[in-house]
Amino acid sequence: xxxxxxxxxxxxxxxxxxxxxxxxxxxxxxxxxxxxxxxxxxxxxxxxxxxxxxxxxxxxxxxxxxxxxxxxxxxxxxxxxxxxxxxxxxxxxxxxxxxxxxxxxxxxxxxxxxxxxxxxxxxxxxxxxxxxxxxxxxxxxxxxxxxxxxxxxxxxxxxxxxxxxxxxxxxxxxxxxxxxxxxxxxxxxxxxxxxxxxxxxxxxxxxxxxxxxxxxxxxxxxxxxxxxxxxxxxxxxxxxxxxxxxxxxxxxxxxxxxxxxxxxxxxxxxxxxxxxxxxxxxxxxxxxxxxxxxxxxxxxxxxxxxxxxxxxxxxxxxxxxxxxxxxxxxxxxxxxxxxxxxxxxxxxxxxxxxxxxxxxxxxxxxxx
Ligand code: UPG
Numbered sequence: 101x102x103x104x105x106x107x108x109x110x111x112x113x114x115x116x117x118x119x120x121x122x123x124x125x126x127x128x129x130x131x132x133x134x135x136x137x138x139x140x141x142x143x144x145x146x147x148x149x150x151x152x153x154x155x156x157x158x159x160x161x162x163x164x165x166x167x168x169x170x171x172x173x174x175x176x177x178x179x180x181x182x183x184x185x186x187x188x189x190x191x192x193x194x195x196x197x198x199x200x201x202x203x204x205x206x207x208x209x210x211x212x213x214x215x216x217x218x219x220x221x222x223x224x225x226x227x228x229x230x231x232x233x234x235x236x237x238x239x240x241x242x243x244x245x246x247x248x249x250x251x252x253x254x255x256x257x258x259x260x261x262x263x264x265x266x267x268x269x270x271x272x273x274x275x276x277x278x279x280x281x282x283x284x285x286x287x288x289x290x291x292x293x294x295x296x297x298x299x300x301x302x303x304x305x306x307x308x309x310x311x312x313x314x315x316x317x318x319x320x321x322x323x324x325x326x327x328x329x330x331x332x333x334x335x336x337x338x339x340x341x342x343x344x345x346x347x348x349x350x351x352x353x354x355x356x357x358x359x360x361x362x363x364x365x366x367x368x369x370x371x372x373x374x375x376x377x378x379x380x381x382x383x384x385x386x387x388x389x390x391x392x393x394x395x396x397x398x399x400x401x402x403x404x405x406x407x408x409x410x411x412x413x414x415x416x417x418x419x420x421x422x423x424x425x426x427x428x429x430x431x432x433x434x435x436x437x438x439x440x441x442x443x444x445x446x447x448x449x450x451x452x453x454x455x456x457x458x459x460x461x462x463x464x465x466x467x468x
Contacts, residue, residue, distance in 0.1 A: 103196045104215050105134040105157070107189045110203050111182060112140070113147045117320045117357070118203035118313075121349055123154035124356035125206040132212055134195070138188050150364045161188040184253065186263045190239065190246035202235040204313040206349060211287065211309050214238055220271040223283040225264070226293035230275045234264040235312045236288040290314045291345045301341065311345050319349035326354055 106126055110119045116139075123135050136157035139148065143160075151158050189200050199214045214221075219240045222232035239245075249270055258265035268274070274281060289308045292315055294301045313319055323332035324347070331343050331350075449455040 101132055101215070102134060103194070105136045105192070105195045105198050106131065107136045107138065107192060107195075107198045107200045108203050109138045109186050109189070109200075110140075110143060111185055112142045113144055114320065115203045116143060116147045116151060117353065118205075118318065120150065120154055120357040120360065121319075121352050122201060122203060122206050123151075125208075125352055127154065128352070128356065129207055129210040131210060133199075133215065136192060136195070136198070138185065140185060146364055150360050153360055153364075157192075157194075159188075159192070161185055161191075182262075184250070184263075186234075187246060187249050187253075187266075190241050190249065191243060192241045193243060195241055197238070197240055200234075200237050200239060201310070202312065202314075204318055205235055205288070205310055206352065207310050208348075209309050214283070214287065217283065218281065220267070220274060221281040221283050222274065223285050223288035226285075226290045226296070231264070231268045232271075232274050232282075233288050233290070233312070233314070234262075234267050235314060236283065236310055237267075238283075286310070288312050291342045292317075294341050305341075311348070313345070313349070317342075319346045319353075322346055322350075324350040326350070 108119050108122055110116045119137055123137070126133075126135060134156045135154065136159060137151055137155045138159050138161045139151070140161060143151075148158055186200075189198065192198060197215055197219075199211075215238070217238045220232075220237055222234065222237040225231045225233040249266070252270050253266050256266075256269060259269065286304065286308045287310050289305075289310060290312050294305065324330070325332070329347055329351075331346050443449070
């Protein structure tokens with residue numbers, strides 16, 4: 101189907117890492133739809149080349165690119181810049197129907213059935229379920245809708261300062277009018293909200309289709325050690341399943357994205373057989389037999405010797421390739437936690453190990 105597309109947005113090279121994982125996850129699960137990405141001028145040429153090996157359409161958009169009156173009004177609200185960049189998805193009129201997905205989402209299976217839905221279909225937001233989350237939504241590109249959205253934004257702004265507030269006000273009958281426009285939560289499962297309702301995750305989590313790394317902890321900002329498949333937490337209290345999703349993201353990044361980035365690397369020191377690269381939170385040593393341009397020998401990815409700073413708790417999670425595997429891991433982890441709690445209550449603390457004062461202090465610091 102060539103007139104339908106999955107669409108995402110990235111305003112810089114950092115979010116592009118997420119967009120590449122998203123695009124590859126869609127391809128790995130054999131979508132039959134086109135892939136399009138909106139980028140801003142800040143995204144480098146090199147990154148655009150990499151993006152175009154995954155995305156069919158790399159479209160540069162500018163927040164305030166015309167001098168019409170609506171845009172002039174918007175110029176007085178610079179804080180809404182990124183919000184309006186997202187609205188540009190309605191200008192992709194070469195497509196008849198699209199599914200927008202934030203760059204911090206990834207699919208766990210083929211989700212092409214989303215194209216059976218109509219504008220505006222979206223899943224409830226876990227923070228306020230009468231609002232939809234604007235990280236995944238079905239829409240129909242239309243210049244008329246685009247201009248109406250801009251007009252609405254200029255007049256009313258956004259109640260949360262972002263696109264989600266604006267889109268919820270604009271499509272204000274979403275909550276009440278047509279239940280077919282409510283996507284099941286499994287199409288936009290926020291990795292953190294899973295933790296707030298564990299029994300529901302246990303019951304329904306194995307059907308998860310899209311993970312959304314909503315909020316400030318993005319997978320690419322976590323430190324990851326590919327050899328031990330572990331994530332180093334820094335200043336965040338991540339739940340076990342959140343870590344498991346992050347490991348899944350990193351596995352896709354390493355297997356499907358890193359080789360593309362390496363292939364398009366500017367090899368300043370072409371003679372060097374090893375090069376340290378920094379992607380996301382990890383430092384990776386790439387060993388190359390000959391050159392990056394060689395298709396036949398992808399880079400060997402190894403974690404740098406000191407991939408986690410001393411003192412940071414490194415937590416290992418078993419790699420799961422599907423949501424059902426994840427829920428099994430979760431159950432096992434819960435059992436372990438329960439056993440540890442019983443030991444603690446029976447006075448059998450691991451004073452020298454994980455229950456050491458230093459670790460308890462660190463945990464308190466995180467919450468206080
Ligand atoms: N984005 C960029 N560059 C930025 C920030 C955001 O390209 O500097 C894009 C990217 O696609 C990203 C999306 O915008 O995934 C949303 O931003 P994000 O930082 O992921 O925001 P979150 O807080 O995780 O997301 C919630 C909603 C999201 C909405 C956003 C602002 O899930 O749909 O866009 O809040 O309202």
